Amino acid sequence: MVSFSLxxxxxxxxxxxxxxxxxxxxxxxxxxxxxxxxxxxxxxxLSMISVSFAWLPVVIDFFTVLVTGLSNDIxxxxxxxxxxxxxxxxxxxxxxxxxxxxxxKLLVVYFLEFLGIxxxxxxxxxxxxxVICLGYPFKNFYYKISLNIASPTxxxxxxxxxxxxxxxxxxxxxxxxxxxxxxxxxFRFLGLGMIFIALFGLLDSLVNGVYLVLVRIGATFGLIxxxxxLKPKIRKKNHRYSENMKLVSYFLHKPKKSNLxxxxxxxxxLLKRPIxxxxxxxxxxxxxxxxxxxxxKLKEFPEINNKVYWTHEINDDIFEFSQNIIDKFDIMLLFCxxxxxxxxxxxxxxISAFESNKIIIPIxxxxxxxxxxxxxxxxxxxxxxxxxxxxxxLRYLILKSIFLK
Numbered sequence: 327m328v329s330f331s332l333x334x335x336x337x338x339x340x341x342x343x344x345x346x347x348x349x350x351x352x353x354x355x356x357x358x359x360x361x362x363x364x365x366x367x368x369x370x371x372l373s374m375i376s377v378s379f380a381w382l383p384v385v386i387d388f389f390t391v392l393v394t395g396l397s398n399d400i401x402x403x404x405x406x407x408x409x410x411x412x413x414x415x416x417x418x419x420x421x422x423x424x425x426x427x428x429x430x431k432l433l434v435v436y437f438l439e440f441l442g443i444x445x446x447x448x449x450x451x452x453x454x455x456x457v458i459c460l461g462y463p464f465k466n467f468y469y470k471i472s473l474n475i476a477s478p479t480x481x482x483x484x485x486x487x488x489x490x491x492x493x494x495x496x497x498x499x500x501x502x503x504x505x506x507x508x509x510x511x512x513f514r515f516l517g518l519g520m521i522f523i524a525l526f527g528l529l530d531s532l533v534n535g536v537y538l539v540l541v542r543i544g545a546t547f548g549l550i551x552x553x554x555x556l557k558p559k560i561r562k563k564n565h566r567y568s569e570n571m572k573l574v575s576y577f578l579h580k581p582k583k584s585n586l587x588x589x590x591x592x593x594x595x596l597l598k599r600p601i602x603x604x605x606x607x608x609x610x611x612x613x614x615x616x617x618x619x620x621x622x623k624l625k626e627f628p629e630i631n632n633k634v635y636w637t638h639e640i641n642d643d644i645f646e647f648s649q650n651i652i653d654k655f656d657i658m659l660l661f662c663x664x665x666x667x668x669x670x671x672x673x674x675x676x677i678s679a680f681e682s683n684k685i686i687i688p689i690x691x692x693x694x695x696x697x698x699x700x701x702x703x704x705x706x707x708x709x710x711x712x713x714x715x716x717x718x719x720l721r722y723l724i725l726k727s728i729f730l731k
Contacts, residue, residue, distance in 0.1 A: 412442025522548025
């Protein structure tokens with residue numbers, strides 16, 4: 327049996343630890359996501375499993391040398407280590423794009439696909455110059471198979487890693503400042519986790535020896551931070567863990583139409599009192615959005631207070647939007663058109679509600695019309711051809727927003 331040095335043992339075991347953490351958390355969240363049908367969480371789980379493949383060849387070689395005294399063909403380890411990079415980046419950044427810039431999601435995906443294909447082409451055509459292998463035969467096993475930053479493969483890999491650092495890492499942290507209090511820390515930890523994984527993944531290509539152990543501990547901590555970002559906070563003892571995960575991880579949950587009624591029933595069970603609404607709209611938009619019909623329909627639902635306030639019920643002066651009125655409602659439904667947003671009274675209403683920390687759900691036919699300040703809110707894109715779909719989606723957004731404030 328080969329004689330490993332203390333440094334060999336430390337590097338091998340620390341690499342095994344990050345592999346277990348990555349696979350363990352990835353498989354756990356994959357199981358939870360499939361059980362609760364949360365597609366984005368499934369994709370993020372697969373990215374966690376995929377990134378762990380970067381350290382799998384090192385662990386394989388560690389045990390291979392331990393048992394046989396010989397290392398396998400280095401090409402196997404090169405491909406196993408780095409073929410996962412574009413896949414991991416694409417999966418994780420697809421989720422980030424869906425959460426941060428859904429309207430530009432396809433642009434992000436196509437850009438990463440283009441870089442990923444180029445990366446794989448250069449890696450396959452010139453594997454020996456694409457990486458730097460340290461370890462065997464100078465040590466007992468290949469403890470490091472790093473990208474050669476001077477090669478085209480290394481440059482493309484560097485760009486992909488930096489993209490993760492900036493787009494999802496900093497992006498999630500920025501998103502945390504704009505999110506509901508109940509999930510603010512989830513986004514914060516998720517962003518820090520992406521930053522740690524990207525940063526220490528990059529440092530893995532730059533340091534050697536014992537410092538490599540510290541880098542891999544840092545990468546493991548990044549995976550743990552990601553876990554904290556997805557881990558639910560148990561608010562009530564009588565709530566099961568899976569229910570709370572479904573609730574706090576709602577930002578990864580984009581339910582299909584068929585699941586909306588189930589989601590509505592779920593939030594109804596958690597609701598303690600009816601929700602009071604204020605409807606803010608411009609008079610000329612009354613027929614466009616069928617606002618009277620919407621108000622009548624909403625009043626039929628048990629979770630909505632039968633008294634729905636709306637612009638034309640503010641006594642005689644619709645310009646007077648006092649704190650007394652603001653205190654009466656929980657959520658403002660803001661119907662957005664160019665005319666309404668240019669109206670002094672409508673502008674006064676939503677700004678007053680915003681400054682009072684009220685929930686505002688913008689409703690618009692086109693998302694670009696919505697004020698920048700409200701772009702991070704839950705938004706209903708109104709379908710003028712499908713009234714029932716609008717009601718179903720609006721009911722869902724009202725319930726979700728009120729509970730997660």
